[in-house]
Amino acid sequence: MKIKRLLAAVLSLAMGVSMMTACGSSDNSSKAEKDSSATENTQKHTNDPMTVTTAKDLVAQMKVGWSLGNTMDSTGGSGVDAETSWGNVETTKLMIDQVKDAGFNVFRLPVSWGTHMDENYTVDEAWMNRVQEIVDYGIDNGMFVILNTHHEEWYMPKKDRADKDIEQLKALWKQICDRFQGYDEHLIFEGVNEPRLRGEGNEWIGDAESREVVNQYAKAFVETVRASGGNNPNRCIMVTPYAASSSRQNMEALEVPQGDDKIIVSIHAYLPYSFALDTAGTDQYTSIDSSITTLFTDINEVFLSKGIPVIIGEFGSVNKANTEARVQCVKDYLSTAKQYGVPCCWWDNGTRIGNGENFGLLNRSEGGWYFPEIVDAIKETVNS
Template identity: 35%
Template sequence: MKSRIFKKSNNLKLIIIGVSALFVFLSSCGQSNETPTIKDPIPVQDLQPDLPTATVDSSMHGIGEARDITSFELVAEMGVGWNLGNSFDVVSKDKTDWGNPLPNKAIIDAVSEMGFKTLRIPVTWEWNQSAIAPYQIELNYLERIKKIIDYGLENQMHVIIDLHHDNEWAKPIPSLAVNVNKRLHSLWTQVATYFKEYNESLIFEVMNEPRIKNIPQEWTGGTLEGRNIINDYLKTSVDAIRATGGNNAKRHLMIPTWAASTSPDAMNGLVIPNNDPKIIISLHSYFPYLFALEGQGTWGSAQDKADLRAEFDKIRQKWIVEEKRPVILGEWATKKTIAVKNRIEYAAFYAKEATARDLLTILWDDGGDYQLFNRNTLTWTSVEQAETIIKNAVK
């Protein structure tokens, strides 16, 4: 995705990450798990913008009373997914700024017809939400997002919406934390209220890759202070959603680690808000980094496969086995610069091995560097790769 170009693409950053990973490992041995959390109450009376509820067709799939099922049961139903990347998540009012056409029904229909069962819609709110209390979200923006959700539901898909590139205001640093909590509380109260009539087929992912940008630990698990502030942001968001009642009392929610990282510091530092039973762990695993995200070299040796299996085993052991929480790998991909044959081989192995470990995969497709579906021509960059993912993501 466009943001991935400027956030993860230079050699200097790789050097910094390697050094910082060693530092984090050495320093974490003596870390305490106790850090202060943000305890200022949210002044609800100051955060009450207009709270419209979407008008819906009660006969449509995804509308009506939510079933009281477990998150494991929901994830088992969902099926392999596809990301509508670089659309609603564009950091501009103009959602075509990163080269894709505006999302439309033809795009979602084509993705569904290929066999993808879950639609993830990354959403950046900053350009369509007031930065001051009561942090009103533009109604027409909610309406635009609703249309795409409905196209997914009409295709019998599960749909995920998130808070994506809102990193400039939602930074996990102490000086901003009180105001960030207020804005998150208002944002998710508005979103949850608007989509209250949607049942468990709609999932809220309360943050995407929360982190402090451009610090040495940005992609290696962050800082203890930052991780604890993120935990507080997650709790604020979950509490706001649950407080709206109705289907939102039973809605399944996704929460990420620091930067959605699979590093030990990030995964061990995540605290489940209120030990909520309907929480799904959201992780991103572009693995191995140099091949999958940077498009360097080739992949497929016995060691390459063993390393990727070990990555999946680590995730499964931590969350599914030990913590009894389902996992969604909300982003994975390979660059278009990689030979198509190698992309297909990697995709087949990734989808098969993740699925074998009950890890639901959602392919990142930005319509650009990581394109699999060309939204301008409504054609697949590689039909064989898409079909390979679908085939291998079924047990």
């Protein structure tokens, strides 16, 4: 997500505590039981047969996606407690069942890894196990699961930092690849999330140097996955332009690795911006906005026309007590995306009220949906 959610997390913390109690998230299982369950989980998909397919054909099987935001990407707390450190409750299989039942067949799992790595870049085993457990919630539902690296503070796309960044990026993805090498084509790896010059004036625009370093990240990521074992040489994977930006300049600057027909491009686009993302912007939406049509025209010209498939890895609109307008916007957005064969993943950060970016749809503590009208509109549009 574009504006990092410290304020939203603080505002939702008290609510999150009560939600955890209501959800019965406390676990009284013995350590031995937990260890046994973790071992079982790590051996669950050790050798799934893969249907080798091109990225274009794989993306054609996707309808619409849902992202588990502000959860495994949270960077507070310690160890596996980080999952709930931004106010959301512990993720359950029931939650992902509800997502699947609502018509979403893509489950994007954002994960922050840097706070769970030691000085040798080794990922904490308990964290890796928990990530795998949640991945399996989607895989066992027959969903496509996108696993990424999310709020990573250790990489910054500058020339003088590139070598060290790439060293850590390779070390991380080597471990992820090793753990998930037996999974079939339903598991998709996404190398980095919104790589950008964090905190600098040109953070979301970038410059020639930062765009080139992002290309180096993509190259290192692809090479690491392809050099790993199991099904990974044939796995469909995702690369992103600078900041996952939908600007024409940044999309055109992305160097998609050649000779690999299993590469997908990830773009993030909350449009129209004033309505969809700017919390101080308008709550009005009346007809299809030109920014939506421009987005997909550009995507088509830069990528699709060259046989490179695209997924909108993040989209959505914040709650401004304007459900009817949000319904119309999501219908326009997804119907346009459908024309171009571009699946889109709604960013659900679990919050629906307060001063932050309130993209929440799923009521994670009680079940059901905060805005069933929006979920119905999503399902109807992608299935029409």
